[in-house]
Amino acid sequence: MTATSPPSPLQGAANLRAAALMIAAMAAFAVEDAAIKTLAARLPVGQVLATLGVLGMAVFWIMLRRAGGRLFTRALLTPAVLLRNGGEAVGSIGFTLALALTDLASASAILQALPLALVMGGALFLGEKVGWRRWTAILVGFAGVLLIIRPGAAGFQPQSALALVGVAGLAVRDLATRRMPARVPSHQLSASAFAALVPAGLALALVQGTPMLVPTRPEALGFLGCIAFSVLGYAMMVGATRAGEASLIAPLRYVRLIFALGIAVAVFGERPDAATLAGAALIVGSGAFAMWRELVRNRRR
Secondary structure (H helix, E strand, O other), rough: OOOOOOOOOHHHHHHHHHHHHHHHHHHHHHHHHHHHHHOOOOOOHHHHHHHHHEEEEOHHHHHHOOOOOOOOOHHHHHHHHHHHHHHHHHHHHHHHHHHHHHHHHHHHHHOOOOOHHHHHHHHHHOOOOOOOOHHHHHHHHHHHHHHOOOOOOOOOOOOHHHHHHHHHHHHHHHHOOOOOOOOOOOOHHHHHHHHHHHHHHHHHHHHHHHOOOOOOHHHHHHHHHHHHHHHHHHHHEEEEHOOOOOOHHHHHHHHHHHHHHOOOOOOOOOOOHHHHHHHHHHHHHHHHHHHHHHHHHHHHH
């Protein structure tokens, strides 16, 4: 057997740059989550979602126009796109409600189960082969979720299950993306996903019966900050995945939880208990293992 050659200096530098970009992207997403939680403390969650949908759609529409594309085409009516946007709406509603009604630390920890939900969804609905090791990782990871939610325990908060609704919706979104027609530009797809948040947010506001409020100047700046950090994080994440090796970059997605925990403690005064931290460790450990097994499987193929 021949030994694996060490990475070249150029590849090593690219990996370092990619790692820095991925870490910065996860920090941006954690700040975005904190800003959404702050906005939802006074404004109705439906209004927050609808406003973010309008702003996000506008940003990606501008990008699309600069590239010479159109916002609305018949391609957006394909089943895969409709399913993706529906999953985006459900996932955003679930996770935003979880941010508004529960601790940032617990909601962020449960969100880290998304890679495990994707592996399970790929096996159940897309016919992907998943071995016993990754099935074990899925079970361990969702045991960590139960450790955070603690159904039946004295400190059980039913609202924590909303984060699982968010995970399920976002998993549907990402699984549908794998069946997306190649003719749909990524900026158009992103714009349509944000557009789906507008009717979803308005419907949620109608169901909740909460009146719309005029945002204050700090809240208006908060909305702009949410979109800025979202787009910046997205751009840095794409740059990281293009420049670095997947085996190095993929596990760094879990750094988002570290930033979220730091913000939860420093900004919101949260004090995650031992069960929450243990559950988060199970989710991150099992998710990282599942990612590693996927990379090993792809290399063998």
